Amino acid sequence: MLSNRLRLQAEELRVIRGGKEVLKGITFAVAIGEVYGLLGGNGAGKSTTLLTFLGFLDLAGGNARVNDALVSEDVVAARRSIAYLPESASLYEHLNARENLRYFLGLAGSAGDDESMEAALDRVALPAEARDRRLADYSKGMRQKVAIALAILRNTDTLLLDEPTSGLDPTAIDEFHDLVRTLADDGKTVLMVTHDVYGACQVADRIGLLRDGRLVGEFSAPAGGRIDTEAVHRAFSSREAV
Amino acid sequence: MSGFAPVFREAGLLKRDRAFIGWVVLTLLLSVVSVVGGIAEVSKQRETIARLIEGDREDRLEARAKQGDWGGAAYYSFHLTYDPPSNFAFAALGTRDQEPWKHRIRMLALEGQIYERDAGNPVLALTGRFDFAFFAAFVLPLVLIAVLHDLQASERGAGRHELLIATSGISSSPWRLRAWLKAGAVFIAAALPLLVGCIVSGTSMTRSLMAPAILCGYLAFWSFVSYRIARRERNPSVILATLLGVWVMVGVVGPAAGKLVIDHQVPVPQGADILMTQREAVNDAWDLPKEVTMDAFVARHPEWSQYAAVDRPFEWKWYYAFQQVGDQKAEPLSLAYRESRLHRDRLAGWFAWLTPPALLQRSLQRIADTDLRAHMEYEANVRLFHGQLREFYYGKLFPDAPFDTDALGGLPEFDPGMAAP
Ligand SMILES: Nc1ncnc2c1ncn2[C@@H]1O[C@H](COP(=O)(O)OP(=O)(O)O)[C@@H](O)[C@H]1O
Numbered sequence: 305m306l307s308n309r310l311r312l313q314a315e316e317l318r319v320i321r322g323g324k325e326v327l328k329g330i331t332f333a334v335a336i337g338e339v340y341g342l343l344g345g346n347g348a349g350k351s352t353t354l355l356t357f358l359g360f361l362d363l364a365g366g367n368a369r370v371n372d373a374l375v376s377e378d379v380v381a382a383r384r385s386i387a388y389l390p391e392s393a394s395l396y397e398h399l400n401a402r403e404n405l406r407y408f409l410g411l412a413g414s415a416g417d418d419e420s421m422e423a424a425l426d427r428v429a430l431p432a433e434a435r436d437r438r439l440a441d442y443s444k445g446m447r448q449k450v451a452i453a454l455a456i457l458r459n460t461d462t463l464l465l466d467e468p469t470s471g472l473d474p475t476a477i478d479e480f481h482d483l484v485r486t487l488a489d490d491g492k493t494v495l496m497v498t499h500d501v502y503g504a505c506q507v508a509d510r511i512g513l514l515r516d517g518r519l520v521g522e523f524s525a526p527a528g529g530r531i532d533t534e535a536v537h538r539a540f541s542s543r544e545a546v
Numbered sequence: 547m548s549g550f551a552p553v554f555r556e557a558g559l560l561k562r563d564r565a566f567i568g569w570v571v572l573t574l575l576l577s578v579v580s581v582v583g584g585i586a587e588v589s590k591q592r593e594t595i596a597r598l599i600e601g602d603r604e605d606r607l608e609a610r611a612k613q614g615d616w617g618g619a620a621y622y623s624f625h626l627t628y629d630p631p632s633n634f635a636f637a638a639l640g641t642r643d644q645e646p647w648k649h650r651i652r653m654l655a656l657e658g659q660i661y662e663r664d665a666g667n668p669v670l671a672l673t674g675r676f677d678f679a680f681f682a683a684f685v686l687p688l689v690l691i692a693v694l695h696d697l698q699a700s701e702r703g704a705g706r707h708e709l710l711i712a713t714s715g716i717s718s719s720p721w722r723l724r725a726w727l728k729a730g731a732v733f734i735a736a737a738l739p740l741l742v743g744c745i746v747s748g749t750s751m752t753r754s755l756m757a758p759a760i761l762c763g764y765l766a767f768w769s770f771v772s773y774r775i776a777r778r779e780r781n782p783s784v785i786l787a788t789l790l791g792v793w794v795m796v797g798v799v800g801p802a803a804g805k806l807v808i809d810h811q812v813p814v815p816q817g818a819d820i821l822m823t824q825r826e827a828v829n830d831a832w833d834l835p836k837e838v839t840m841d842a843f844v845a846r847h848p849e850w851s852q853y854a855a856v857d858r859p860f861e862w863k864w865y866y867a868f869q870q871v872g873d874q875k876a877e878p879l880s881l882a883y884r885e886s887r888l889h890r891d892r893l894a895g896w897f898a899w900l901t902p903p904a905l906l907q908r909s910l911q912r913i914a915d916t917d918l919r920a921h922m923e924y925e926a927n928v929r930l931f932h933g934q935l936r937e938f939y940y941g942k943l944f945p946d947a948p949f950d951t952d953a954l955g956g957l958p959e960f961d962p963g964m965a966a967p
């Protein structure tokens with residue numbers, strides 16, 4: 305069965321927020337080990353899409369499935385299998401990196417051992433001397449790195465990342481993309497929201513273009529290659545559906 | 547993982563939250579201030595009583611040495627009555643702030659002596675002194691509101707709300723535990739000084755346990771209200787305003803409205819009227835035929851009927867008889883006064899179930915024996931003691947017993963626990 309290979313499915317997803325139809329029936333699926341980039345301008349409905357997979361929003365229509373199960377039927381199972389990196393993720397300012405990781409991992413019910421925490425912070429290249437400083441003293445990029453480390457440490461099948469590269473400098477963005485590729489190669493499924501066309505094309509297996517609550521186009525990378533930035537950019541900037 | 551892991555995790559987070567720690571420290575300080583203030587006031591009252599007891603002994607000795615007849619001895623002697631503070635009174639001073647807890651009474655008509663202080667018609671303070679009961683009833687809820695109102699709103703504001711829920715998997719996860727821990731910390735900060743105060747004051751075990759238990763229930767009420775309202779609303783300012791509104795309603799407006807209605811429903815005679823009635827009766831007696839007074843007296847004390855004849859223009863037994871008749875005249879007013887005050891108090895007790903701060907204050911005052919019931923018991927003590935004085939002197943005056951200084955040693959002694967059930 306095809307659907308067994310799918311981690312995330314949106315089927316004619318409709319969401320109303322604040323009296324406004326924010327998602328107007330979008331359909332897409334993300335397979336195991338796939339990196340899916342959700343691209344769109346401000347207010348297109350990208351973050352809203354991620355929130356529906358976590359069961360935070362009531363659906364006005366359609367279905368959201370995680371591992372084939374309806375989110376609405378078992379929201380706890382959905383949340384447990386997903387590591388979520390919120391838009392402009394803010395962890396606790398008055399705690400240092402390690403303390404934040406320990407707290408949130410504890411909240412997830414898994415005791416983070418020091419070794420894997422250091423390893424995760426190494427992977428996101430957070431300077432070692434910063435790890436004992438409170439996040440209040442961090443730059444935006446450093447905070448983002450800690451949040452990414454947390455998502456990795458959750459060790460879930462699926463990662464939902466909302467604008468994960470915001471605040472990161474170009475080098476860090478490249479390193480992050482490598483990291484995402486490694487995770488996908490390890491069988492993790494990544495659904496990543498961004499409005500960075502170039503970045504999305506670097507890392508994604510597929511890209512969905514979201515505009516005003518509608519999925520107006522999808523792009524797939526050719527075998528062994530990358531998605532054509534040019535084509536995506538053209539679609540992204542045009543007013544028409546692709 | 548141990549079942550306490552979440553508790554340690556959240557406690558660890560709270561421990562680092564400076565604003566919260568600030569509130570806890572403030573709570574601790576205010577609790578200490580209220581307890582220390584209460585203990586100081588109570589020990590001041592104890593010292594006053596001790597001083598008065600010493601003075602009373604000297605007065606009695608002096609009166610005994612100076613006087614040459616029973617009537618004079620009775621006339622010139624003062625007798626101390628007092629209501630010693632209980633060993634929990636420091637926490638809830640209650641009526642000890644508004645009602646007299648000591649008198650120096652004479653053999654004269656009594657009712658006026660008891661209500662002399664009431665004649666000024668004191669404005670009844672809604673709140674009273676900053677004792678522990680006041681602190682707990684009015685200040686603690688504000689602290690709870692401050693630390694609980696933005697339990698979730700602060701996380702929303704910081705953009706962590708969804709992350710916390712998504713990470714914990716369960717929709718209510720950290721909130722309830724955090725609310726419990728915060729309320730628990732506030733409770734401990736408030737109760738600890740109280741318990742130390744209990745130990746210092748030698749408070750009985752029952753009282754020392756009952757007071758924190760009641761406090762715990764009270765804080766549970768406020769925590770529940772804060773938690774529910776904070777859950778329903780998103781905007782922290784709206785939550786705060788709503789909770790402060792509840793506080794004003796049940797803490798200030800409710801009790802004031804209740805008092806207004808109860809006072810209107812149950813009229814209470816003025817203490818001054820009792821004083822006037824009795825004083826007029828006593829003054830009038832000088833001009834009345836002596837038989838009128840003696841008949842009224844004998845009606846109450848038939849045992850002295852055989853000695854009721856007054857032959858000389860002035861006799862002490864007649865003098866004290868009209869003092870007693872003055873009390874008899876004021877008695878219906880005095881009874882009505884006491885009964886209606888108790889009636890009001892009973893109604894206030896029922897009404898307090900709608901206004902938790904008042905309920906807490908009343909409960910603590912009940913434990914501390916500083917409620918109206920305890921004050922009325924003291925008044926009953928004073929009447930009982932005054933009755934004993936009368937019995938003693940009547941037994942000398944009416945049969946016209948020869949004066950005997952030594953017999954004055956047999957004067958009844960006031961015992962604060964004499965009328966206790
Ligand atoms: N909490 C909310 N309540 C009401 N409307 C919201 C809320 N969050 C977002 N919206 C609306 O939903 C639409 C999509 O928002 P969002 O999914 O955050 O867009 P994106 O992430 O693509 O920038 C926007 O028009 C926004 O105004």
Ligand SMILES: [Mg+2]
Nearest residue numbers: 350351352391
């Ligand atoms: Mg967004």
